[in-house]
Amino acid sequence: MAGGIKKFVVGAFDDEKVLFPAVKNVRKAGYKIHDVYTPFPVHGLDHAMGLRETSLHTAGFFYAITGTCTALGFMTWIFTKDWPINVGGKPFFALPAWIPITFELTVLFSAVGMVLTFCYLCQLAPFVKKHHFHPRATDDLFIMAIECTDKTNPDEVQSFLKNAGAMEINVQEAETGWWLGRYDREQKLYKDEKGY
Amino acid sequence: MNHQFELPGSYKKWTYGLLAVGLIAVIYGFIMYHPFADPHHAHGDHKNSTRFWAVLLQNSVYFLLVVNAAMFFLCVTTMAMGGWQIAFRRVTEAISSAVPIMGLVTLVILMTIVWGGRTDIYHWLDKEHVAHDHILKGKAGFLNPVFYSVFSVVTVVLWWLLGKKMRSMSLKHDEGETSHERNKKFIWDNTVWASLFTVVFALSVASTLPWLWLMSIDAHWYSTMYSWYTFASTFVAGIALMALYVIYLKNKGQLEFVTEEHLHDLGKFMFAFSVFWTYLWFSQYMLIWYSNQPEETKYFVERIGTAEKAGPYKGIFFFNLIVNFLAPLLILMRRGSKRNWTLITFMAVLIIFGHWIDFYQMVMPGTLKDKAQLMPFEFGVPCLFIGLIMWATGGYLSKHSLTPRNNPFLKESMIHHT
Amino acid sequence: MTIFAVMCAGQFPIWHMGRVWMAFFVMPYPNTRGPLWVNFNSPLLWDVFAISTYFTVSLLFWYSGLIPDLATVRDRAKTKFRKMMYGVASFGWTGSTKHWQRHESLSLVLAGLSTPLVLSVHTIVSFDFATSVIPGWHTTIFPPYFVAGAIFSGFAMVQTLLIVVRKVMNLQDYITIGHIEAMNKVIVLTGSIVGCAYLTELFIAWYGQNPYEWYAFKENRANIFSPYGWSYWLMMFCNVVSPQLFWSRKLRRNIAVTFFMSIIVNIGMWYERFVIIVTSIYRDFLPSSWSNYYSPTIWEIGFYLGTFGLFFTCFFLFAKYMPVIAVAEIKSILKTSGENYKVKMTDIEKADPEKFYQEEVDHAHH
Numbered sequence: 012m013a014g015g016i017k018k019f020v021v022g023a024f025d026d027e028k029v030l031f032p033a034v035k036n037v038r039k040a041g042y043k044i045h046d047v048y049t050p051f052p053v054h055g056l057d058h059a060m061g062l063r064e065t066s067l068h069t070a071g072f073f074y075a076i077t078g079t080c081t082a083l084g085f086m087t088w089i090f091t092k093d094w095p096i097n098v099g100g101k102p103f104f105a106l107p108a109w110i111p112i113t114f115e116l117t118v119l120f121s122a123v124g125m126v127l128t129f130c131y132l133c134q135l136a137p138f139v140k141k142h143h144f145h146p147r148a149t150d151d152l153f154i155m156a157i158e159c160t161d162k163t164n165p166d167e168v169q170s171f172l173k174n175a176g177a178m179e180i181n182v183q184e185a186e187t188g189w190w191l192g193r194y195d196r197e198q199k200l201y202k203d204e205k206g207y
Numbered sequence: 208m209n210h211q212f213e214l215p216g217s218y219k220k221w222t223y224g225l226l227a228v229g230l231i232a233v234i235y236g237f238i239m240y241h242p243f244a245d246p247h248h249a250h251g252d253h254k255n256s257t258r259f260w261a262v263l264l265q266n267s268v269y270f271l272l273v274v275n276a277a278m279f280f281l282c283v284t285t286m287a288m289g290g291w292q293i294a295f296r297r298v299t300e301a302i303s304s305a306v307p308i309m310g311l312v313t314l315v316i317l318m319t320i321v322w323g324g325r326t327d328i329y330h331w332l333d334k335e336h337v338a339h340d341h342i343l344k345g346k347a348g349f350l351n352p353v354f355y356s357v358f359s360v361v362t363v364v365l366w367w368l369l370g371k372k373m374r375s376m377s378l379k380h381d382e383g384e385t386s387h388e389r390n391k392k393f394i395w396d397n398t399v400w401a402s403l404f405t406v407v408f409a410l411s412v413a414s415t416l417p418w419l420w421l422m423s424i425d426a427h428w429y430s431t432m433y434s435w436y437t438f439a440s441t442f443v444a445g446i447a448l449m450a451l452y453v454i455y456l457k458n459k460g461q462l463e464f465v466t467e468e469h470l471h472d473l474g475k476f477m478f479a480f481s482v483f484w485t486y487l488w489f490s491q492y493m494l495i496w497y498s499n500q501p502e503e504t505k506y507f508v509e510r511i512g513t514a515e516k517a518g519p520y521k522g523i524f525f526f527n528l529i530v531n532f533l534a535p536l537l538i539l540m541r542r543g544s545k546r547n548w549t550l551i552t553f554m555a556v557l558i559i560f561g562h563w564i565d566f567y568q569m570v571m572p573g574t575l576k577d578k579a580q581l582m583p584f585e586f587g588v589p590c591l592f593i594g595l596i597m598w599a600t601g602g603y604l605s606k607h608s609l610t611p612r613n614n615p616f617l618k619e620s621m622i623h624h625t
Numbered sequence: 626m627t628i629f630a631v632m633c634a635g636q637f638p639i640w641h642m643g644r645v646w647m648a649f650f651v652m653p654y655p656n657t658r659g660p661l662w663v664n665f666n667s668p669l670l671w672d673v674f675a676i677s678t679y680f681t682v683s684l685l686f687w688y689s690g691l692i693p694d695l696a697t698v699r700d701r702a703k704t705k706f707r708k709m710m711y712g713v714a715s716f717g718w719t720g721s722t723k724h725w726q727r728h729e730s731l732s733l734v735l736a737g738l739s740t741p742l743v744l745s746v747h748t749i750v751s752f753d754f755a756t757s758v759i760p761g762w763h764t765t766i767f768p769p770y771f772v773a774g775a776i777f778s779g780f781a782m783v784q785t786l787l788i789v790v791r792k793v794m795n796l797q798d799y800i801t802i803g804h805i806e807a808m809n810k811v812i813v814l815t816g817s818i819v820g821c822a823y824l825t826e827l828f829i830a831w832y833g834q835n836p837y838e839w840y841a842f843k844e845n846r847a848n849i850f851s852p853y854g855w856s857y858w859l860m861m862f863c864n865v866v867s868p869q870l871f872w873s874r875k876l877r878r879n880i881a882v883t884f885f886m887s888i889i890v891n892i893g894m895w896y897e898r899f900v901i902i903v904t905s906i907y908r909d910f911l912p913s914s915w916s917n918y919y920s921p922t923i924w925e926i927g928f929y930l931g932t933f934g935l936f937f938t939c940f941f942l943f944a945k946y947m948p949v950i951a952v953a954e955i956k957s958i959l960k961t962s963g964e965n966y967k968v969k970m971t972d973i974e975k976a977d978p979e980k981f982y983q984e985e986v987d988h989a990h991h
Contacts, residue, residue, distance in 0.1 A: 048720040051957040111671040139717030194712025345834040431766035490768040
């Protein structure tokens, strides 16, 4: 899925203490932060970047209710309408005996639904290839990518980032979407990256 | 910052008011319900005599176990090296300081029932009946007045002594300046005494006591789950009571260090143990329903009845599930609601009331059969016990600093973040 | 470990069917044998749902947690082949803040779902026994008691593997004695809960005054001279008595003792199931059908060893090719844990609480 090719100014930070004020200042200056790539979840960074809360868990709740209703509805239909069986003299509508399966399906629907939604929203799947702004983004650096619009002057952004404490700054043209690709072909090995 | 709480006049007014209402209810019952009438002829006016004792039994045991749950909470969090609860630790201590007075009242009631030969409450007390009931005869080694009394007294005394030790250690640590060594010793002593209390608790509330005090009302019936079920019921109510006090004091400008984070965790406890209670409820109910053996299903038949004939407690039985399961599950599931002071107050009251109803349906069917009522008397008597709890707790809160200032975990509690 | 163990566990019902080629009969669809459905009222079918759900959800939870770590491995891979394989496995993870935010939410909810799911799996296993009317099986405390037992033996099993992996892979800096001690605390706690349940069962068997129930407990189990009495007492000793050693801090922090105890607990919990199953049914209601002393056949031993093989093969493959430590999670707490953090704490510990509060909390809010 093509997201289009855009131009970015990329800055690498090595400390959260520098990153947070940098994010704040970059936003204040009116630049558009495309994304910040971090090796681990940095608490509060989403708020600092002005991202809205995810509603993934709300989706999970609705998947769960779907599971509950499916299980109860299905078993009720089967054992009271489709093919009632007398099991041990219990009523056809044997609710207590259905609670375990209802619970399992609730959890199953919720978990599977949430993971699929998560993968869809984040565009994650095997064989998916995306542009990586920095090879150390999953290792030990925080990588900030600022999108250049028509009005942005890349040189100005670069010096801004330098003042904000970025240790490595460059300009990259990158595809923002994903494509099917192979990491061994399109990405250099760690040891072949410059500076390692 | 002043950590000394002065009881406001309104608190005292409510305390004495509730005590008065409760006392009036008990005295009214004492005069009108013939509490010392011969239980063998428990009908007509004598049914009221059963009612008097059944209501006292339900309320005394319930509220005693609820306040004792506070000490259990304190001990397990101590053993788990928990830090977050220190900001309101004194509240927990204060609630647990009601155990001696509540224990005494409960013991007086229980002893009067047992030694007064209230066979309408515990029909295993009826010697003639037991002689030709081979099941009760077999149980006589456990269900007899002497064992009942000795075990009850020993347990309550142990709760009282161990709880007192826990509280006095905590108060003593407030005095003077502390040091690393002193803190270490404090934590060590605390852990040792907390584990002792927990062991006693496991041998009493989590096993023997509910069998003796409550399960033996339905003397033929048995369920291995019963004690854990009782524990879950009173523990969640105990947490709710703690939350209520925390919110009350916070409203009065006390407990400076308690924040939404602490409230959130109390809310999580209320949510989790409500679900746990339901889990135990379902396991007990479903297994008995499924295997369908008359000596076991009897318990539920007396309550909800059968497919042909609805039992007298059917409404209460399902109300119990709605209040104690559905409401906490749906309302407390959201993060926002666990951080909402008003909503937690409402839920805490609901949970305490819900489990009171749970105890009501545990005690009444075996004693009053289908003659149980929910009249002013039933709601008046709990006022006495709530008043007692408020009196003891308020006394402790106003006598001691609300913040254990030298507690080594206090700072951890201040910066607690869920 | 969970996943591999569930794989092992999941195959047993299939073997137990005898005719394994008919295993698909448990699937809930109106089938070719007439539009007849499976029996939703049967605990065995609940088990089918429970185990398959448990497997699926554990797998999702496990793999979704692995994705960021696999991406780290991908980006640091030393050969082209590894880069390709981990590239496929990491689903194109970039570390975007929005993705992390969703990932955190997902992990939280999956953990929240997995907790009651663990309870439900063991509960439903206990229902397999407890819904019946067999003496020694039908008891209401079974569900929470199986759950406590599962946590107990689960922690012991993790302890067994963890101590070996920690040594072999030099993870002493990540898995500290503190972690091992904390796990031992859980073991003594759950061991005592299980002990409480054993005694409750025994007591209520007497209290219930049901002659069959009491016979199963008194003669088939507690009587050490009965054919299987030894197994009951072995179980009691391994699960209830021996974990009490862990009240001692010194023993909790001793690796050799911990390893030894974890094996003892594993044996004990294996015997718990042995006691429940064998001692309850080798003598049934008809004394004439009381069976002989049971000893496993070569096939049974084969199945048993086979599960060990399957489990360890999977586990070793995992340990070799996948990150055994949650890399991203460790990174996120690096600055707030460990020795260098502890040094910083000394001043804070000495500080006056009131002052500390004003500086740390009030300040942070404004």
